[in-house]
Amino acid sequence: MYPGLFPGQLLATSLMLLVAEGVPTVRITNGNGTRFVAAVGKSVELECTVTGISDSKDVQLRWQYVGDFSIDPVILGSTGYYSVTQVVQSRNMRVITLQTADVRYEYEGYYYCHLQTAEGNYTDYVELRVEGVPVFDLNQTTPPGELASTLQDTLDIVCTVNARPGAAMQWFMNGTLLYSSARGYTISTTEPLLGTVTSSTLSVFPLTREQLGNYSCVAKNIRGQARTEWWVTAVPRLTVVSPETNGSRVNLGDELTVQCKGVNLGNGGKITWSFSSNGAAWTTLTGGNIVAWTDTMGAINSQLSVTYSHYSSQGIYRCSWNTMFQSVFIRIVGPPVVTLSTTTVTALPGDAVTLTCRVNANPRPTTLGWFYRNQELGNSTKYTVYRTYITGDLYSQTTLTIDPMEETDYGNKYKCVANNVQGRDTENVTLRDVNECVTGEATCEWDQHEICVDTLGSYECHCGTGFDRRDGICTATTAAPVDVNQCKVDHQCDQTCVNYFGSFRCECMADFLLQADMVTCLPVSSFMVSPVTGSSTQPPAGATAGGNNVLAIGLGVGITVVIVAIVVIIVVIVCRRRGNRERELIDIPKPKPSPTPGLYNSAYSVNDDEAHIYSELAPTGNEFPRGRLRFLNSLGEGKFGRVVMAEALSINKTGKWEEVAVKMVKETATDAVKEDFYHELTIVRKLSTHPNVVAFLGCVTASDPVLMIMEYVNGGDLLTFLRKRRPEKTPEKTSEEEALTPKDMLSFALQIARGMAHIAAQKIIHRDVAARNVLIDRKHVCKVSDFGLARDVEGADVYERTNKGPLPIRWMAPESLRDSIHTSKSDVWSFGVLLWEIVTLGSSPYPGMSGQQVMTSVLEGKKLVCPPQCNKDLYGIMSRCWNDSDTSRPTFDILSRDFERILEDEGDYIQLNQMEEGIYQVLEGMRPEEKL
Numbered sequence: 001m002y003p004g005l006f007p008g009q010l011l012a013t014s015l016m017l018l019v020a021e022g023v024p025t026v027r028i029t030n031g032n033g034t035r036f037v038a039a040v041g042k043s044v045e046l047e048c049t050v051t052g053i054s055d056s057k058d059v060q061l062r063w064q065y066v067g068d069f070s071i072d073p074v075i076l077g078s079t080g081y082y083s084v085t086q087v088v089q090s091r092n093m094r095v096i097t098l099q100t101a102d103v104r105y106e107y108e109g110y111y112y113c114h115l116q117t118a119e120g121n122y123t124d125y126v127e128l129r130v131e132g133v134p135v136f137d138l139n140q141t142t143p144p145g146e147l148a149s150t151l152q153d154t155l156d157i158v159c160t161v162n163a164r165p166g167a168a169m170q171w172f173m174n175g176t177l178l179y180s181s182a183r184g185y186t187i188s189t190t191e192p193l194l195g196t197v198t199s200s201t202l203s204v205f206p207l208t209r210e211q212l213g214n215y216s217c218v219a220k221n222i223r224g225q226a227r228t229e230w231w232v233t234a235v236p237r238l239t240v241v242s243p244e245t246n247g248s249r250v251n252l253g254d255e256l257t258v259q260c261k262g263v264n265l266g267n268g269g270k271i272t273w274s275f276s277s278n279g280a281a282w283t284t285l286t287g288g289n290i291v292a293w294t295d296t297m298g299a300i301n302s303q304l305s306v307t308y309s310h311y312s313s314q315g316i317y318r319c320s321w322n323t324m325f326q327s328v329f330i331r332i333v334g335p336p337v338v339t340l341s342t343t344t345v346t347a348l349p350g351d352a353v354t355l356t357c358r359v360n361a362n363p364r365p366t367t368l369g370w371f372y373r374n375q376e377l378g379n380s381t382k383y384t385v386y387r388t389y390i391t392g393d394l395y396s397q398t399t400l401t402i403d404p405m406e407e408t409d410y411g412n413k414y415k416c417v418a419n420n421v422q423g424r425d426t427e428n429v430t431l432r433d434v435n436e437c438v439t440g441e442a443t444c445e446w447d448q449h450e451i452c453v454d455t456l457g458s459y460e461c462h463c464g465t466g467f468d469r470r471d472g473i474c475t476a477t478t479a480a481p482v483d484v485n486q487c488k489v490d491h492q493c494d495q496t497c498v499n500y501f502g503s504f505r506c507e508c509m510a511d512f513l514l515q516a517d518m519v520t521c522l523p524v525s526s527f528m529v530s531p532v533t534g535s536s537t538q539p540p541a542g543a544t545a546g547g548n549n550v551l552a553i554g555l556g557v558g559i560t561v562v563i564v565a566i567v568v569i570i571v572v573i574v575c576r577r578r579g580n581r582e583r584e585l586i587d588i589p590k591p592k593p594s595p596t597p598g599l600y601n602s603a604y605s606v607n608d609d610e611a612h613i614y615s616e617l618a619p620t621g622n623e624f625p626r627g628r629l630r631f632l633n634s635l636g637e638g639k640f641g642r643v644v645m646a647e648a649l650s651i652n653k654t655g656k657w658e659e660v661a662v663k664m665v666k667e668t669a670t671d672a673v674k675e676d677f678y679h680e681l682t683i684v685r686k687l688s689t690h691p692n693v694v695a696f697l698g699c700v701t702a703s704d705p706v707l708m709i710m711e712y713v714n715g716g717d718l719l720t721f722l723r724k725r726r727p728e729k730t731p732e733k734t735s736e737e738e739a740l741t742p743k744d745m746l747s748f749a750l751q752i753a754r755g756m757a758h759i760a761a762q763k764i765i766h767r768d769v770a771a772r773n774v775l776i777d778r779k780h781v782c783k784v785s786d787f788g789l790a791r792d793v794e795g796a797d798v799y800e801r802t803n804k805g806p807l808p809i810r811w812m813a814p815e816s817l818r819d820s821i822h823t824s825k826s827d828v829w830s831f832g833v834l835l836w837e838i839v840t841l842g843s844s845p846y847p848g849m850s851g852q853q854v855m856t857s858v859l860e861g862k863k864l865v866c867p868p869q870c871n872k873d874l875y876g877i878m879s880r881c882w883n884d885s886d887t888s889r890p891t892f893d894i895l896s897r898d899f900e901r902i903l904e905d906e907g908d909y910i911q912l913n914q915m916e917e918g919i920y921q922v923l924e925g926m927r928p929e930e931k932l
Helices: 007-019 563-586 671-686 718-724 742-761 814-819 824-839 851-859 872-881 892-905
Strands: 025-028 035-039 044-051 060-066 074-076 083-090 093-100 109-116 121-136 145-149 155-164 168-173 185-190 197-204 213-221 224-234 237-242 248-251 256-263 272-276 283-285 290-294 300-306 315-321 324-340 344-347 353-362 367-372 383-389 395-402 413-420 423-433 450-455 458-463 467-470 473-476 496-500 503-507 512-514 521-523 629-637 641-649 657-665 696-700 707-711 774-776 782-784
Touching: 025 109, 025 121, 035 044, 044 060, 044 109, 044 121, 060 083, 060 093, 121 213, 121 224, 145 155, 155 168, 155 213, 155 224, 168 185, 168 197, 197 213, 237 315, 237 324, 256 315, 256 324, 300 315, 324 413, 344 353, 353 367, 353 413, 353 423, 367 383, 367 395, 395 413, 458 467, 629 657, 657 671, 671 696, 671 707, 718 774, 718 824, 742 774, 742 782, 742 824, 742 892, 814 824, 814 851, 824 872, 824 892, 872 892
Parallel strands: 035 121, 145 224, 248 324, 324 423, 344 423
Antiparallel strands: 025 044, 044 093, 060 074, 060 109, 083 093, 109 121, 121 155, 155 197, 168 213, 185 197, 213 224, 237 256, 256 300, 272 283, 272 315, 290 300, 315 324, 324 353, 353 395, 367 413, 383 395, 413 423, 450 458, 467 473, 496 503, 512 521, 629 641, 641 657, 657 707, 696 707, 774 782
């Protein structure tokens, strides 16, 4: 701002004064642009005298102010800051005074005494400058007092003062002078170019617990100093670190992770987790899938993981501390998963039956319907189809009403089918006729030698063997019929069998109920209300209490013959006993004393550090009641062990009989074999659940024989699966469901790599990674199994084999063959061989070579050659697995990412039409010197 704000007006005024007297004049004492200096806080008075005007003239006299950075003048009046007084001295003279009792820096500027008459404007001015100690500008300064911030955040404190002469700024923390440094402090100061303002900013990044305390800003000039202070404290804060965006998507079956970070939670800070599918009902989450740690900055981190995400995993995940919480929504994306209310429906001809199919899918199904004999069903006189799509949710539902049931419907499967862009899923329902003989609706008189025969829609009462109907009553055909004790010959009763002439019946003990099949007994407690879920299971129709309650009639029919046919009876009994001996394969072996610790009857020595397993193998939380196992058929057996398909009552808390696989050793097994079995049990107990590892469900260790209960995988082993799908010389057309694509084969590799990554993360070395030890279900889900050679190496990461025995030589790494050293990286070598097995559809590694020849070749650095149907990129992954240096081999996590990338590329990594039958048709069994 220039002092001559109105130069034209001043020039005109001067000229008028020269021309004639009586022209008005305006004079400020010591004015005419003079600079007037005042001290901060002192009083100032400006006096302006106007002459040459008559009282008859219309005049306006006033004070105006223009600041350093202003343009337009401000008219001043008597306010809280100023006092304006105007006095008429005479007819031609007036005096106007401007006073302020407390001068401040913001009063600096130019003050004009302005006269306005009808003839013109007349002005004089003076410049006011203020000097003194610094004064804080509270509008531009961080408010002093307590300053709450968050650890690890950036903290900025601003200090602004007005001062003339300009002020020097200093910062202190707990009395110590601060400088800009790498310790986490940055100081930036703005010097005044015009005016009086000096500003300084102290930045702290990141704020640590050691930087909490008293901060002060000191401003100094030659006239004095000023100080202001802040007390910096830390406030708790909770944030979701990952996923970074709300609504993130996770593929069905992939691992789901959510991580929260809490800062300044204190030493007792603990982050808790809860989940809600819809934001209404919340479930507290606990268990081994939550990991917490404190980072180097003192922040508490907590990560929640879901190893195998289901559609039920979609929802809101909330981390909480005290009353604070943060939430993130995660969406699950994948192919449909079809669930039926039941897979078997029992109904009479003429009945109306409604089948319900529920589908989880995201995106929602584009196809959702019912099929019968591969034809989609629509609404008709017999069928009614209804579909429900729930907008914005994962659930869809379709129902099929069959009215009426006809004879052609029985035994045939109705199929529920759902498709979306991610894939397809189906489930089948079988319709059966009501068996009145089982349900108890039949009125046959068993105590009168009648037997019940089921027919379609009804039943018939026939006379038993050795009887015929006379006058409506079953009468013996001979004078002395002979009864055979069916309970001793052949019955299926779960607990107690009671024999009657020509028949038998099953009874249950007290606190058990006889089920609708009239042979199975379930505990009454399994039908009571659950204290956890609040749900209850009703006894099946026809179920009766044991003890002295009403007893159901058994369905066995006695073989009654006359005395003359007693020889025939003996033959029948002998045949049945022979049949019983054949069924011993699936019976539980008789209990025998536990083996004595430390005593072994074997040709091989057992490692000393494993000799304690007998004593450690005590009942645990995995113990399952032996009486709740029902053995079915054999799944396979070797010289000393076998695996049996069985049913376990409510092993997964469903209240139903569930299919399982039970592993056991034979009575003829050596102590060393039993030791290996017990060691395998300790391994699978440790492994947590993963979709690509066969799940351990429970065990029986309280008495012999020890049983290991595992998940039943219905597709068999991968090696057999691959070999069944090999091209034949004169192939018959296979159904589309049986066809195997390169994408399927790469998916197998990815799943196995994921399963092995999980095993390695549990500090377990498998030592027998091969296609024969991978199981596959009917939906092509692969699961690593058979931990007979596995070893727990937690804390060591290396296992050195010291005992002798058969080994899987064709799958072993050089360091394992040479030095008996096994690590997770030797499992990676075996995985490379397994990948070769997949690409060759189950061909035997190193075809035509003996075990000794294989060992020599591997130790000489020779590798399996690249199959013609395998491209170089895929073979490159195998070759990396077979690197002579174990440290140069990839991890299973890296292999998983490699196969994820390959599957996304959808390139021609396997071309089955180029497979050379002459080489890769070699399907050898295991050699005697190798592991069977």
